[in-house]
């Protein structure tokens with residue numbers, strides 16, 4: 141990993157001497173901000189300022205937890221390596237573009253220099269001032285572009301190498317993520333299959349229950365019809381008998397409920413009749 145490049149990136153984003161934070165965060169997860177402050181020998185607010193700047197660009201992320209004893213929140217920080225690398229990639233592309241711009245102008249244009257002042261100007265500006273220095277009036281000399289061309293070319297080559305490294309690392313990270321995703325996809329596929337089996341069973345049970353409820357409801361209707369009949373018969377009987385019959389009927393209902401409707405009706409009628417007979421005979 142190009143930790144040095146991450147250093148530079150962080151310093152560019154958050155200021156001088158902030159790059160050290162990369163060494164503390166790199167390869168770790170959820171680092172306590174007080175630990176960062178201690179290692180960097182900075183105050184907690186200085187550390188937070190750095191981290192807020194970096195988080196504005198998504199280079200770090202945080203979670204917060206409430207400190208149970210002190211009652212305030214502590215932030216835990218994680219370096220977002222991929223985001224950093226993408227940012228670096230963009231920065232390096234831009235840098236190469238700029239260098240190529242410089243190279244192009246060094247290769248095609250003239251530059252003039254005032255040696256005593258060490259100031260270099262482009263041809264247009266030199267012309268504007270009659271080829272003499274704006275500051276000291278010394279006559280400009282034509283710059284030798286070969287040095288800057290050589291330097292710029294070297295810089296372009298170096299930066300292109302860095303870009304290649306960063307892209308390689310990005311590719312590695314993305315490949316890892318892809319594999320991770322495939323694994324979790326397979327896992328969730330398995331889980332989905334298991335869920336389907338459970339759901340199927342649950343649906344079958346639900347259908348059975350619905351059927352039972354329906355059967356019960358139908359049973360109730362028939363019972364109600366039976367009840368009406370019973371009431372009519374009851375009216376003929378003495379009041380004392382009626383009460384007893386009602387009580388027994390309630391008990392019977394509970395037991396009979398679960399049984400098949402047809403049988404129940406038949407049973408009820410016969411049992412009721414026999415009960416009635418018994419009762420009447422007892423009464424007599």
Ligand SMILES: [Zn+2]
Pocket residue numbers: 254255256257258273274275276277278
């Ligand atoms: Zn000068």
